[in-house]
Amino acid sequence: MYRSFYNLTCKPFDLIPNPEFIFLSKTHKKAITYLDYGIRERVGFILLTGEVGSGKTTIIRELINKHLERVVLAKVFNTNVSFEQLLSMINDDFDLPVQGKDKIELLRDLNHFLVEQYAKGNQPLLIIDEAQNLTLETLEEIRMLSNLETSDSKLLQIILVGQPELRTLLARPELRQLRQRISIQCNLQPLNRLEVEEYIFHRMEVAGNRGALNFSQPALDLIFKYCGGIPRLVNIMCDFLLLAAFSEEAREVGEELVRDIVGDLDFKNHYWGQEQQPQAAEPVIVPVDTPQTAPYWSESRIEELFGRLNQRLEEYEKDALNATQAPLKELGEQLTQMQNTFAFQLNKTNAAVARLSKKIEEQPEQAPSTPAAPAGDEQPKPGLMRRIFG
Secondary structure, X not given: OOOOOOOOOOOXXXXXXXXXXXXXXXXXXXXXXXXXXXXXXXXXEEEEEEOOOOOHXXXXXXXXXXXXXXXXXXXXXXXXXXXXXXXXXXXXXOOOOOOOOOHHHHHHHHHHHHHHHHHHXXXXXXXXXXXXXXXXXXXHHHHHHOOOEOOOOEOOEEEEEEOOHHHHHHOOHHHHHHHHOXXXXXXXXXOOHHHHHHHHHHHHHHOOOOOOOEEOHHHHHHHHHHHOOOHHHHHHHHHHHHHXXXXXXXXXXXXXHHHHHHHHOOHHHHHHOHHHOOOOOOOOOOOOOOOXXXXXXOHHHHHHHHHHHHHHHHHHHHHHHHHHHHHHHHHHHHHHHHHXXXXXXXXXXXXXXXXXXHHHHHOOOOOOOOXXXXXXXXXXXXXXXXXXXX
C-alpha cells in the first residue's frame, strides 16, 4: 500500500524471517561465527537460544543459505511430539521412507543412512527448532542419537534452538549428560539503543530507500523503550508507523506518532504481557552515541548476570583466601627454617660432645703419686728411729 509512495521495492518490516534483511549486531555476529565454527569442526551438540523474535530463525536460515560444503541438512520445527514422531520427521527430512515403520526400524534406517553419508564424505546436520517444548524423555533420546559415531567422528551433528526456557530445562539434573555434550552455546541478546536505530535504517535501505522516513531522536528512544531491543517487535511497530505516516502523507516520525501507535496496538499488554511490561512510564532518553543495553532483561540475561556475579564472588573468595594464607605460609616457612637451623646446631653440638668423650676414653690411666715432704723436713734415719721407739 505504501511502497510506491515511499519508493520501496518491498516491505522493509515484514515479519517473515528473510536472510536478505539480516542485521548483524554484535551478538548476532558472534552467534553466526560460533555456529559456523561448530559446524565446520563437527563439535557435536550446539545450543542457540534467544527471546521470541530475537532473530534465531533468521540466523539459522542464513547458515543454511551459506551452503556449507558437503552438509546434508534436516530441520524440525514442530517439537510438541513424542520421540518416535520426532524421529519420523527427522528421517523424512533426510528423504528416508517412514510410512508404517516403528521406532526400531526408524533408528536402524537412520543409522544406515548416517554411515552411508560418512562413507561418502558428507556431514549430516540436524536442526531442532523450538526445542524448549521437548520433554525430558525426548531430550534424553536425542542425546542417545549422538552416540551414533565412528572411532574418530560423530555421524550426526545436532543444533538445539529455543527460547531462554531451554537453558533452564537443560539445567535439570536429569539432563546432566546431555548438558555436558554441548560444546558451543550461543545466546542472542536484545539490540541496544544504537543498534535499534541502525537496524531500522538498514531494513529500509535493503527495501530500496534508506530515507523513506525520518525518525526524530525522541521517537527512536520510544521505539527502543517499548520494543526492548527485540527485532520482531521493532518490525511490528515500524510497519504500523509507515502505514500511519502514509495515511497522513508524512515523511517524519515524531514522538507523538509513536505514542499513538503504542496506544492503538495496546503494545505493552499485547506484546509483552503484564509481567514483562517496561516499568518506566516515560521514555528513557539515551544519547545516540552511547550504546546501552535494552531495558528488558530476559531470563537468559538475568542468568548471565548471576553467573558473572558468582564468578566475581568466587574470585573475591579466592583472593581473600590467598591474602589470608600468604602470611600463614610465610610464618610456616620461617618456623620450618628455625627448626632446621636448631636441628643443625644440635647435631653439631652432639658431634662435638661425642668427639670429646672419645678423646677422654682413649687417654691411659696413671698411678697416684706420693705427696712430697715439706721443704726442710728430713726423714729420720732408720737407726735413730729404732733407737727412739726401740
